[in-house]
Amino acid sequence: MEYHPEPVQQLILCCSCGIAIPPNPANMCENCIRNEVDITEGIPKQGTIHFCRNCGRYLQPPNYWLSCELESRELLALCVRKLRGLSKVRLIDAGFIWTEPHSRRIKVKLTIQKEVFANTILQQQFQVEFTVANQQCDDCDRVMAKNTWKAVVQVRQKVSHKRTFLYLEQLILKHRAFKNTTNIKEVRDGIDFYFAQRNHAIKMVEFFQAVVPVRSKSSERLISTDIRNNTSNYKFTYSVEIMPICREDLVCLPVKLARSLGNIHPLVLCHRVGNTVSILDPNTLDAAEIQSAAFWNNPFSPLMNSRELTEFYVLDVEPLGPTRGKLMLADVTVARASDLGTNDTTFLVRSHLGHLLNSGDHCLGYDLTTCNFNNDQFDQLDAGRIPDVVIVKKHYPGRRKKTKRRTWKLKTLTKEQDELVARKQDLKRIEQDYELFLRDLEEDPELRANINLYKADDARSVMTNGGTDMDETETDFPEVQLHELMNELDINDEPDEAMQ
Template identity: 50%
Template sequence: MSYIPEQAAMPPEQRKGKILCCECGTPIEPNPVNMCPACIRLNHRDVTDGIPKQATLHFCSGCERYFQPPSEWVHCALESRELLSLCLKKLKGLNRVKLIDAGFLWTEPHSKRIKIKLTVHAEIAGGAVLEQVFAVEYTVAHQMCDDCHRSEAKDYWKASVQVRQKAENKKTFYYLEQMILKHKAHENTLGIKPIHGGLDFFYATEAHARKMLDFVQSVLPCKYQHSKKLISHDIHSNVYNYKFTYSIEIVPVSKDSIICLPKKLSQQLGGISQVCLVYRVTNTVHLIDPTTGQIGELNSTTYWRYPFGSICNPKQLVEYIVMDIEPIMEKDKKIAPGKGAVSNRHVLADVWVVRASELGINDNPIHTRTHLGHILKPGDSVMGYVYKLPTALSVSLRV
């Protein structure tokens, strides 16, 4: 029996001969430069020579943002992907090598030092690829951003949004406040100042003020006016410094108000009654005639073309007790030809009510018609308006 070497037993395609390093004579597998790794590092330049091992990050302690050249300040948490991306952008020589891996090295949180570990590949003479691992240390330097600088100098805002509603009842304005909080539309504000009749929002840029304007327009029907004031002017660089103001006026009607439409507008809405109830306010005003169930909608443009106010607001509501109710059948409804749409969500009904303060004293209930026939039943407590017409006393009911 003869001995067969282990390499001879391997298939020809798996046999690899070894050569001696041309510098130190160490047996190595063949490579394009015929050198061992130690000699390659000695005879070839460091592939990280053009990459700085130390750098500086500017941090604003007022708003806790990092400076991202050329002029942006961004929020970055420690050891986050955003902070790692910002650190890599500070290294100018990375474009000459291939970045394989990058990660943070632990440092004391209060040391004002950030370290990252990088793995790079670079091609050297003969087509060989050299891999190298190194660390870069960043020093966190404090620098006040422009926004914080203006705030300290009491010149912190460049744009303001003035929101006003000229009405006795502020129900629509309170709805706007809730929508601002729900959608966090106030995130970019530098300050909010309550003013009689509304609020003032202050912003560092006109773009943020414009964003708030667009939000208010998407929530409520309103109109606005734009103005700007010149603060300073550099004649050498031709730079102008303005302060911008957006004045927004919200429609002076609110949910559950009774309004009186202009005759021309009433005709445009399909002949709806001029005396209507506002049952909802979104980016349009939703109207309903409680006696016929006819509905209509007004957008911002239409309202300001034919403006009107409220003849009754929710502060004037009076409590009533429902004594009896009788829904109106479809066959008994009188719908004139050419009339507008009728609500499918409401049910017309004849209802007899008595004031809560006169219950047991007044035996003559008030008869009226309501659009809440699908909700009311005898014994319910409801809120309603009392207004006198030329022919009768009418009550408009709401739950």
């Protein structure tokens, strides 16, 4: 058996200190290389990160605030990204060194590699200490500075319900028009929006002009003046008044305005409200648009609103054929729901809902036979052309009343309430208006297409239980489809204190 001696490793002397080392291209030992070359040069050993004590978020430059726990991966990534010079080396490992939570210090241990000589890679560990400095984020700054406003936008509508403001609130949320507000306060006839800058208030007024029919005026108040620098400090107030005509209102137009709108019959229904008001004659399907300027030049009030609707029972429907979009004329025989079983009073009326109504259905309308109007325009109408009943929409009796059964929900603005609004009778009325608004969204796909609907927290359980949460007779009720809903989580969006 042959003997093979183990190969002996050749050693060389370090050119700097003279100790024996394995050969390497630098001909130097590791300690001498570290003494000659510092691969951490250019990387700061100290830094500062900013923390908001109100919301518990850290600043990620330039202007994004990140929520993360101590010694979390998110905080470690934030610390590493603040170190300049890491792009010139290879980062091998990073981790936290434990410190007292109240010490306002965060220590990070880093391991890096870098090629220092030809084919010589040096690895080194070092520590970086970050000081946690307090800085208030923009969102908390707007909340804390609610009393230091520069301009206010006062939105008002003189009607007996809040359904217009409920719809307007959803438009504000969808388009994020509330982003620059310092405070939002709800008052009896509207909402006040406070801003730290005047141009933000002007943008808010322009937004209202684009989505609802309004008129606006502005005023200013001198707060202080500096005669040395010839400068003055003002507070600006913008008053925005929404047209007091709402969806489903019965309106009697002034004769001059009716003639200018294609000689439409003065007694019409408000069909839809956008930046203009769409009106419809339910007897002929004639439609027109009322501009804001035309209304404010000759303002008028609605004859009846949605709070005065009467429930009717449909006895017979005879379609007449003429259509306008989805609408169709029909002769409908109806009777008051309260008269069923007591008398035989019926009404034959013409309606624009021939595509929706069938015998046995219920509908809501205005009963003009029991009304006495104090309106000069209405008194000038030909009595033979005034219908007994104006049908407004289809009704679903026995509908669910608890919003928790819905598989969808809406977001709301965080608002301060005035003392008058906080009274019990007002809160009860607001809850009724909110429920009616939700029903309008379920019945009208075009109306809910303009706003964002979100999946409710218990949507999955309600859908998997089939119809256990509601009566079997509710299967024909209009519902919001699942594909129309959005997830509540907004990716890459900053959290907003004005939305909940």
